[in-house]
Every structure is written in C-alpha cells, then in structure tokens.
C-alpha cells in the first residue's frame with residue numbers, strides 16, 4: 001500500500017511527498033482556515049473570498065518564514081471547513097510545506113449529523129476508516145492530494161460514543177497505513193483516555209500526539225502521558241483567552257527541566273481565515289494581541305523559556321527533531 005508515512009522516509013504534503021528530513025523547523029498545529037459545520041448554510045455571510053484568504057495566508061506564511069519556519073501541520077479535520085486545494089495553491093506559491101489531515105472533529109462542534117444518519121443503517125466505524133485510508137493513500141475527494149496524519153478529537157471530561165467510533169476508525173486507518181494520529185483535547189482532559197483507547201486498538205504510543213495538552217498545568221497528567229510514550233502538543237500559545245500563556249510556559253519549563261524535550265511539539269492553533277462570519281473585531285480585540293499569531297512562539301515564548309532555564313538545544317529538539325522523528329515513526333528516547 002502507498003502509505004502516508006513509512007520507513008521510506010517520505011511524508012505526504014499538500015503538494016506531494018517530501019523527504020522527512022526536509023521538514024526543518026515545523027509548527028505542528030496551525031490552521032489556514034476553519035469553518036464550523038453549518039457555515040456553508042449561512043449564505044448571507046460566506047466569509048472572505050478566495051483571493052482575500054490567499055493574501056492573508058500568504059502573509060502569515062511569509063511572517064513564519066522570516067523566523068525560519070519551513071513547514072506546518074494543518075490538522076483541520078474533514079468536517080471543519082478543510083480545503084486542501086487551497087492549501088496546495090498556497091504551499092506552491094510560498095514554497096512552504098503544509099501537511100494536511102484526514103479525520104473528524106469532536107461531537108459538540110463536528111459533523112456528527114451525517115454519521116448519525118448513516119449509523120441508522122449500519123455501523124459507521126468501518127466507513128470512517130475506509131474514508132481515512134482513502135484520503136491517506138489515494139487522495140482527498142477528486143484530487144490526488146493525500147493526508148499525512150489522522151485527526152481525532154474529544155470534548156471536555158468525556159469521550160462520547162461518537163468520538164469513540166472516530167478513535168476506533170483512526171486506529172484502523174493508522175494500523176493499515178502507518179499514518180500517525182494527532183488529537184484535540186479540551187481543558188487538558190481525556191488525553192489519557194484517548195491514549196488508552198488508541199494504544200489498546202494497536203497504535204504505538206509514539207505515533208500519537210495528545211494535542212492541546214497545554215490546556216492544563218497538571219504535571220502528573222503530562223508525565224503520565226509521556227511515560228506511556230506519546231507526544232504532548234503544547235500547541236495553543238497565544239490563546240490566553242482559553243488558558244494563560246504564563247501557565248503554559250511554566251508547565252512546559254517544568255517538563256523540559258526533567259528532560260522530556262524529545263516528546264513535546266509546539267504550535268499556536270492559530271486560525272487565519274474564518275469561513276462564514278468571522279469573529280467580530282471588537283471581540284477579537286478583547287482576546288489579546290497574541291492570539292492566532294503563528295510567530296508568537298518565536299517572538300515571545302522562546303525568550304520566556306530561555307529565561308526559565310530551558311536550553312536552545314531543547315527548543316530546537318521540539319521544533320526540528322521531534323516532528324521529523326514523529327513522522328518517521330521512530331520511538332523517542334525517554335529521559
């Protein structure tokens with residue numbers, strides 16, 4: 001099978017496969033665009049035009065490139081306004097690597113109604129897995145653009161039956177293709193349950209990033225996930241409105257002081273374009289200046305980490321070595 005990532009050393013990007021060693025400095029969770037399911041029904045507010053989105057996204061990428069960033073993972077699931085042809089055009093125009101995902105979002109804000117409808121006529125896990133595998137190995141929709149990773153999600157405090165189906169399907173697809181998995185968690189909860197379910201279904205722990213783990217400062221929760229072998233996503237820097245950066249920095253520094261740098265990836269979960277009605281300017285102004293800024297880690301967080309005793313080499317490990325090792329499917333070396 002033409003797998004999404006293998007020992008061949010190749011990785012699918014939106015413009016085709018690249019050598020994993022070509023990734024360079026990589027942010028592991030940024031979004032070109034998001035549209036919550038139902039956005040397409042708001043015909044009064046279709047959101048920015050394609051050319052407008054291209055201008056915004058090109059500017060963001062050039063800002064990242066000026067800080068030395070060469071690649072990013074856009075883990076937009078299928079049901080959150082994903083447009084891989086747009087990403088391919090953007091990537092080709094900027095010379096910036098973008099890895100896209102296959103997968104489905106959490107029950108509360110994802111495309112559940114469709115799968116609920118299908119579920120009346122038979123189990124959906126196999127159908128979801130078939131979709132994920134096709135997108136990883138053949139192409140997304142009518143394109144030959146292949147996903148490089150599988151995205152799954154759960155909400156705060158519970159993994160619902162629907163989310164459990166998605167996790168099972170993701171495990172089937174990962175086992176069939178070798179593709180790794182990245183997750184969404186809320187408020188630093190249920191990462192342990194995601195890890196338990198995926199590992200029980202045969203996915204090696206080091207092929208899983210437990211995303212948004214910086215949504216809690218619970219050191220024991222973090223270390224438990226790390227000891228079992230998965231990666232933590234400290235991937236919401238700048239979203240102070242959800243959880244303060246000061247806590248993210250403090251808990252990341254605590255983990256790095258214990259030499260866990262091989263199992264942490266960093267990012268912002270920035271969203272550059274909103275399909276449908278965007279966040280009103282007055283509201284977004286109240287969210288602070290750092291939100292959705294994909295250079296915030298380089299400009300503001302790295303200095304804070306250095307001041308907290310973290311070494312530049314640990315920062316380089318998180319930005320360069322870990323994305324490469326994760327996509328290569330090689331287990332990290334625990335401290």
Ligand SMILES: [Zn+2]
Pocket residue numbers: 029031075269
């Ligand atoms: Zn995200």
